[in-house]
Amino acid sequence: MLDEIQEDLKANFQKAFDALSRELARVRSGRANINLLDNIRVPYYGQPTPLSQMAALQVPEPRMITIKPWESNLLKDIERAILQSDLGLTPSNDGTLIRLHIPPLTEDRRRDLVKQVKAHGEDAKISIRNSRRDANSTLKDLEKDSDITEDDLQRGLKVVQEMTDEAVARVDTIIAKKETELMEV
Incomplete structure (x- = not known):
């Protein structure tokens, strides 16, 4: 039961990463792409x-x-x-x-694009947090229905939080990399 929730969470996180990658690919960085x-x-x-x-x-x-x-x-x-x-x-x-x-980007345009990139990153984080909320509520419902013990619930909540923290850190890394690419002259 807990494994299924973790697999669903991984799949949802991957969807968020894929959506973020698609959005970032569309952001013009001054290089032809x-x-x-x-x-x-x-x-x-x-x-x-x-x-x-x-x-x-x-x-x-x-x-x-x-x-x-x-x-x-x-x-x-x-x-x-x-x-x-x-x-x-x-x-x-x-x-x-x-x-x-593709003309070189001006400093103002670079800053605007960085804001855009950060907004896309925030959208990905919101998606990740929503997935966490859904997984946590599923775990709590299972515990309420006596399908899992309270210890299993706590262990599951901890694993979900760890997975969420890793996913958010990955998004931060992706965003930082894109910001660096944009601010390069």
């Missing part, structure tokens, strides 16, 4: 389609992304989708491929 384009959808035969499914994305230089669509008639649609996105990047279309130049 094709993950920046993950949220861009381009109309393709009436359906919003991810950019990665209709073009080859490459990073030929540290501050440039190239987009080579598999169909040249998509260039204008891709360009429009990038301009409408919240990335703040201006595409350069040469007729066969699109170049995205």
